[in-house]
Amino acid sequence: MYNSIITGMGHFVPDNVVTNDDLSKMMDTNDEWIQERTGIKERRWIKEGSGETSATMGAKAARIAIEKAGLTKDDIDFIVFATLSPDMYFPGCGVQIQDMLDMPTIGALDVRNQCSGFVYALSVADQFIKTGMYKNVLVIGSEYHSGGLDKTTRGRGVSVIFGDGAGAAILSRTEDNTKGILSSHLHSEGKHARELTVDGPSIANWVPAILERNDPDDTSYYPYMNGTFVFKHAVVRFSEVIMEGLAKNKLQPTDIDMLIPHQANLRIAQFIQKKFRLEDSQVFNNIMKYGNTTAASVIIALTEAFDKGKIKDGDLVVLAAFGSGFTWGSVIMRW
Template sequence: MRTVIKGLGHYVPENVVTNHDLAKLMDTNDEWIRERTGIVERRHVGRDGDEPTSVLGFKAAQKAIENAGIDKNEIDFIIFATLSPDLYFPGCGVQLQEYLGIDTVGALDIRNQCSGFIYALSTAHAYVQSGMYKNILVVGAENHSFGLDMTTRGRGVSVIFGDGAGAVIVGASDDESRGILSCNMHSEGKYAEELTMQFPGTKYGWADNLLDEDFKIEIEKIYPHMNGNFVFKHAVTRFPEAIQEAFEDAGESVENLKMLIPHQANLRISQFIQKRMNLSDDQVFNNIQKYGNTTAGSIPIALSEAAEQGKIQKGDLVCLAAFGSGFTWGSVLLRF
C-alpha cells in the first residue's frame, strides 16, 4: 500500500496586515521588509481575535475533508502541528477532535515549529505503512499575532510572521503511481536558543513566580527571539542537504522534480536554494509574499494553493522541505 494525500485545504484570517500598516507601529518601511524577507503582507487574527489556533486548524480541516470526498467519521487519527497552541496544555489536537465531532479518535500534537508539518506528515506516513490507521488528518496551524512584539524593539521578528492553517488527509492507497517515496527528519539541539520563545516555560519558573510582585523577567524571554543571520546561514545549508537526501533515499533524480514547496521562512532562502539546485521559477512555489511565515502552517497552505492553482497534478514529483527552530529540519518526497 502507498501513503497518499487524499485531500487538501487551507484557511487564513480575513485581516490583511501590510508592510505599510506595520510602519505605523514600529520604525520600519515597506522597502526594508521586502528587501530582507520578500514579504508584502500577512494575515493576523490579532490579540482580540476570535480565531485561536485550533479554530484556524478546524477551518482548514473542514476544507481538506471535503476535498478528499470522505466522511469525517472515516478519519481514525489526528496529528496537529503548532508552536502556538490555544492552551499551555492540552494541545490543539483534542480540541480539533471535539470541533469535528469525531468519536474518541486519537489526537497527537507535534511541537517542531517550522518543520512541524514535515514531522507530522512523516509520522502519518509511518502509521499508514504500519497498517495502524487508514485515514489521518494532518494539520499545521499558527496564530502568531497574539504574541508578537509589535514595536521597533521586536521588528526583526514581528514583520516576518503571519497566521493561518493548512490541512491534508493522508491515507492508504493501492495506486502505485502516487504516494510518499521518502521522508527524513533531523535535529541539532545545541542551537535551541538561537530561535526561541523562552517564556512561559519551566526553565524560568511558572505560577509561584508570577504571583510574586518582585518577580522580574527580561523582555527578550517573553517574545520570540531569532539570531537572524545565524539561522539564515544554517538554513541555506540544511535545506539542500535534506532535499538531496530525499531524492537519494527514493532513488529519484532531481531532474524529474515538478515542484519544490519549501517552508515559507524567507523568500531570500527559497531563492538561494532555487539557484543552488538550478531550478526554474516554475519548479519552486512561494507564497510568503502574501502570508508571511506561518511556521507549521506554511507548507500545507502552499501545497493546498499549488494544487488549487493547478500547478501540481496527480502523479507529479513534489518535494516538501523545512528548516527551523530546534534546530530541526527535514523533507518529504512524494508522487502527488
C-alpha cells in the same frame, strides 16, 4: 505494504491583512526594509476579540480537506496537529479538533517542531498508514503568532516576519506504491536550540518568576531569533535534506516538478532554487502575502499550488522545511 497519498487539502487564513506600511505605524520600519530582507509584502493577523485561535483555524482548514477528500468526519481514524502556538499550554490542539469536528473518540497527537512541524507531522501520519494501523489520518498545521509578538521597534526583526493561518491534509491508504509519499527524512541539532526560541513561560522560566521580575525590558516571553545564524544553517540544511530524499529514491534535482519550501524567508527559497537550477514554475512561494506561518506554511503553500493547477498527476513533489530546534526535514512524493 501500504502507501499513503494526500486525498484532500484545505487552508484558512484570517481576513485581516496587515501590510508593511501598517507595521511602519507600529514600529520603526518600512516596506523597502522588510521586502529587501524577507520578501514579505503583507501577512494575515487575527483580529483581537474575533475568537479565532490555532484550533479554530485548524478546524476550518480540516473541514475543507475532509470534504475535498470525499470523506466524512467519521472516516478519520487519527489526528496529528502541528503547532508552536497551541490554545493552551496543555492539552494540545489535537483533542480540540476531535471535539470541534464532533468526531468519534479517535486518537489525537500534537507535534511541536515549529517550522518543520508539518513535515514531521506528515511523516508521523505516513508511518501510521504504512504499518496498516490507520486508513485516513487528518494532518493539520496551524499557527496564531500575532498575539505573542513584540510589536515595537525592539521586536521588529522578528515580528515583521510572522503571520497567522492554518492548513490541513488527509493522508489516506493506497496499495499503489508508485504514488504518494516515497520517503521522509528528519533531522535535529539541539545545540542550536537557543538561536531561535521563546524562553518563557516555561517550566524553567515560569509565570511567577516573570511577574516577580516585573521587568519592562524582559523579552523572554517573546520570540528570539539570531537571524543571520539561522539563515546560514537553513540554506545548508535545506540543500542537504532535499538531496538526501532524492538520493534515497534514485532521483536528481532535474526530476523535481514542484518544490514547496517552508516559507521562512523568500531569500532562502531563492537561494535553494538557484542552487538546484530550478525554474520559477518548479518552486512555489507565497510568503509575500502570508509571511512565515511556521507549521502551517508548507501545507498552505501546497494547497495553493495544487488549487492553482501547478501540480498534476504523476508530478514529483518535494516538501522541505527548516526551523527552531534546529529541526529540518523533507518529504518526497509522487502525486
